[in-house]
Amino acid sequence: MGRDRRAPARPLRGGRRDGAHPAARAIVAPGAVTVAGRDVRVAAVVVAWREPGATLEAVASLLASTIAFEPILCVAQEYEPDDLDALERALRGHEVIALADNIGFAAAVNLAMGRALAMGADWVLLLNNDATIDPTCVDRCLVEAARHHRVAAVGPAVAYAHDPSRLWFAGAAHSRRLALVWHRGHFARPGNVPASADSDYIPGCCVLVSAAAWRDVGPLREDFFMYYEDAEWGERARARGWHLRYLGELLCLHAMALSSGQDGSRLLAESAAYYLERNPLRYARDTPGPLLRLSRTAGVLTVWTGYNLTRIRPSQWATVGWAVAQGIRDGWNGTMGRRQADDRAPRRAGATGER
Incomplete structure (x- = not known):
């Protein structure tokens, strides 16, 4: 299906960065943070289909995080050799999984999640390659998860990258009877971010996923290829007694579906x-x-x-x-x-x- 291209190893960063959010957890080892009195390891997964420039921006936001991921895994689909080289240089000490073909968002996530869990991750951040996060995003999501019982996933409020004055996601609903999905707070002003709450699903744009929940619920539906797999996974998780939490803090910007030609517009490609x-x-x-x-x-x-x-x-x-x-x-x-x-x-x- 593809080949792994791992960059030359170097020690991952440790310690808290200057200016970190005051609620950020202290790092005790590369990739490990202390949450609710215990150490957890956090990995990150970026799924990319072409557009290396946007991917490098997403990776840069991960590298600026107040925690050090162990590791960052980037699934790079249909990349040119020069673009792969640039990505590997940016992710030195982490891992690039290069695929010659586009296998779809769900399959790429499943591939990288399996790798992250095999490496001992307790939580995995899924991030689109057209999204960037605030340095404190993962810390804040971990704090939110620790406050509640059986949390499968946490996702922050997300705004449009081309217009950060408008929200894209602030919680989501999934109609059981009609199979309809919608985002709460869509197009609301960031000054009116809805409060944290349970959410029927968290979009794959930016979501911190529990390894325990992933093993219990299972992977994403690969036959969907892209779209709706996050809502379907959320329903399975809730059916097994897990909670999905929306965090009422704006910590992510999303360029919004450039792969399908929408470029931030509600109009469909x-x-x-x-x-x-x-x-x-x-x-x-x-x-x-x-x-x-x-x-x-x-x-x-x-x-x-x-x-x-x-x-x-x-x-x-x-x-x-x-x-x-x-x-x-x-x-x-x-x-x-x-x-x-x-x-x-x-x-x-x-x-x-x-x-």
Whole structure:
């Protein structure tokens, strides 16, 4: 599936940086922090599809963290040799997993999570390569997790990178009956960040995941390829008695789905339209029990499809509208994995992340 390219090792950083958040936990060893009276090891995973410049910015924000990750794992998909070399130089002492093909966000996360857990991580931060974090982000998330019982994941408030005055995520809801998902606090001002609370799911853009929960709940659904896998994982986690916590502090900026061509806009690009239509429908169709399956399927095909259709630019109805129709067809029939049209698509500049 790919090859590991590990940069020459050097000691990871330790100690607290000047100007760290006063609530940050003290580092006791590289990659280990003290939380609730015990030492925990924290790793980080960055999933990248092309766009090396954005990936380097995400990595730089991790390296500036008030804790030292052990290790940072970057899954670099479809990278040119020179870009891989630059990434390895930036991640000296950590690890780059180079893949010749785009295997999808879910599969890339599962690959890196397996590696991180095998190396002894207690918590793993998942970060999009089009996102950056505040230096105290992981510290604050660990503190939030320690305050509650059986926390599977914690995610902070996230704002748009192109407009930090607007929130992208401040908690999320997942309708059990209609299979609909939405972000709370969307487009709210950062001065009015909603308070911390339980969340039905935490988006994969920036989420600190418990290794114990991951082992109990299982990996992401790889057949989704990208989109909706975080909501589905959150439902499984909650069904097993875990809690997912939204942290009411703005600690992450997100460039927002550049991989699918949205570039911070609510308007859908062709690739995003396909997966956002197909995956919720497949989730609904996979529901055990005829009544709930009917309710979820109806919710997706009426409310969700209707909403997606309002997000198509008039000049792109022929392509994006057709992608929505293909998503309905494949979601209904169970044709999953990477969209065939994406397999034939040429490389293009400005594509980053999988969210």
